[in-house]
Amino acid sequence: METFDVLVIGGGPAGYVAAIRAAQLGFKVACVDAFTRAGKASLGGTCLNVGCIPSKALLDSSERFEMIAHDVQEHGIEVASPTIDVSRMLARKDGVVDKLTGGIAYLFKKNKITSFHGVGRLVRQEGEGWVVDAAGTEVAARNVIVATGSSPRALPGVPFGGHIVENSGALEIDRVPGQLGVIGAGVIGLELGSVWRRLGAEVTILEAMPGFLMSADDAVAREALKHFKKQGLDFHFGVKIGEVTQDESGVSVTYEEKGQSVTARFDKLIVSIGRVPHTSGLGAEAVGLELDERGFVKVDHHYRTNLSGVYAIGDVIGGAMLAHKAEEEGVALAEQLAGQAGHVNYDVIPWVIYTSPEIAWAGLTEKQAKEQGLSVKTGQFPFSANGRALGHGDPRGFVKVIADAQTDKLLGVHMVGPNVSELIGETVAIMEFGGSAEDLARTVHAHPTLSEVVKEAALAADGRALHM
Structure with missing residues (x-):
């Protein structure tokens, strides 16, 4: 059974950065990651594959389209009735993702990191280390880093599928919907709603909170909302979602707003109501890994779990679910394992x-x-x-x-x-x-x-x- 100094479970921003930094510091490192895209192993987690990177590619494409359609005339540029080829736009997005995920695979090879494709599961403690099932192969590790990330939260009783999509599905819509519903006025809802609004969809955003971007500064939130409304995004705040049903042609959403029951019909519905920690298949219960009441892995300020030699970083421990926060935790933990003073300033x-x-x-x-x-x-x-x-x-x-x-x-x-x-x-x-x-x-x-x-x-x- 092969032994590693550090084994990382999860190849997203927290995991792959922790693996690379640990390898730079002289550790023998392995990473096991289960993400599959287009039928192939694809490092980079949600961020590179179906999150930060592809959404920014679509935002850029849609912004260029809107600029040509509406904004270049004042520069003296005349363009007659531009059209959008959604399939080519999606292909470009996929090409950007391929370059970056392929880059992570190259960095693993460059830094001599052993990569396993599949689910990583804690099996048992053995001596001063752990035995881990790395995609069907048992390996030993002196230190295990759990970086399994998070998954989209679904509406209770309303699974994703068909015309009801989460962030990854919203990136694969193959034609501009006439009516697009978005539940959640957070980062994902605003960004993906903006993509399809620019391309011609009528977008309705339903938000449970009473106000807009309540975590941002009040002045900024007011200014941003003014511009988004001017663009045509239709916001409804303080709503309570009721029944959600779909058929072959679309989705019906019943919600309560200001004491009135409203039913809206959409061609597609994006649900972006937050994310939940992903610990499925990790073996947490079997080995006694402690989770909090919301399912996040509990850690101290050095990312140590209740199990000796097992650490956790990134979305799976909660806090700001941001790729750059996860990356910095990966660097900090790797440096702590090397006896250095790794640190993240969360403020x-x-x-x-x-x-x-x-x-x-x-x-x-x-x-x-x-x-x-x-x-x-x-x-x-x-x-x-x-x-x-x-x-x-x-x-x-x-x-x-x-x-x-x-x-x-x-x-x-x-x-x-x-x-x-x-x-x-x-x-x-x-x-x-x-x-x-x-x-x-x-x-x-x-x-x-x-x-x-x-x-x-x-x-x-x-x-x-x-x-x-």
Whole structure:
């Protein structure tokens, strides 16, 4: 029976990054992953295969289509009645995924990581390590990392299938639906709803929460909702979903809104109401691996489970279900196993929604800061006063900076506007080093760039914005 220093169960962002970093640190590493796409083993988990990467490919394709159909005329460009070939759009998306998942397989080979395709199951503790069933082959491992990720949550009593799809199914819709329903106004619902809305679908979004993006800063949420409504997305908040039925032609959804019962008919229904930890087949109960009341693997701040030599990272332990959070946990744990000081600062993990306009934030909202008893000051600057945004033709939104009124420490930055997914990084770096709004304001930003809006917002926190 072959023995490894580290065996990772799961090949998503948490698992494959942990495996690569552990191999870089000199460990003998194996990874067992069950993900299959197009009938073949495919590393990268949900993110690369049916999540972050393919959704961004479709967002880009659909945004280009909408730009050609509606936005290029002001540039003096005339295009007569553009059409969309959905099959070619999906093929392009699949090609992007193939390149990246193939890249992970190459990195495994480069770093001499043994790969098993199939389910990984904890079998028994043996000496100071564990015996693991790695896709039908028993191997030994001194350290086991559980990184099995999460799965889409279904509506109670309403399984996925047919016209009712989750994120992966929404990426494979082969024609533009006339009427598209989306249950859940979170990241997945907004992004995938936006894709098909741009291509011509009428999109209705049903959300149980009473307000929009309640985890984001209030000002950002209001601004984003204004633009999404203008685009034609039809939002209904505070709804209670009742009966959901489907037949050959579509789906009927009955829901309660403001005390009234409403029945809506859709060609397709995307259900995006969160994700649940994926522990099926892991053997958790058989070996006594402790899960919490929601099914997440319980860990301490060093990712140790209740079983000696068994660790867990990524979606399966809860917290922010973000690929970049999972990757950092993979790096931190691998370094801890090597005796280094691996660490993740959960207070400044960036959040991004890749709609148009994009939404991004890191750190505290203004409301959260005040609830913690902090005295705050804020600065806000619009993209409409930025030369690059105007030249680009997208001056929507703003950047908002939140700082401690006494110390000037940067507490949070919140953005809605063009390419803010790329702008949030510098603010995270400032917060990671405990920097101030003044540090951000005094940093020279190239002109003309969108990043100047970040600088101006930091200046505005002290009443010194230059261009407003």
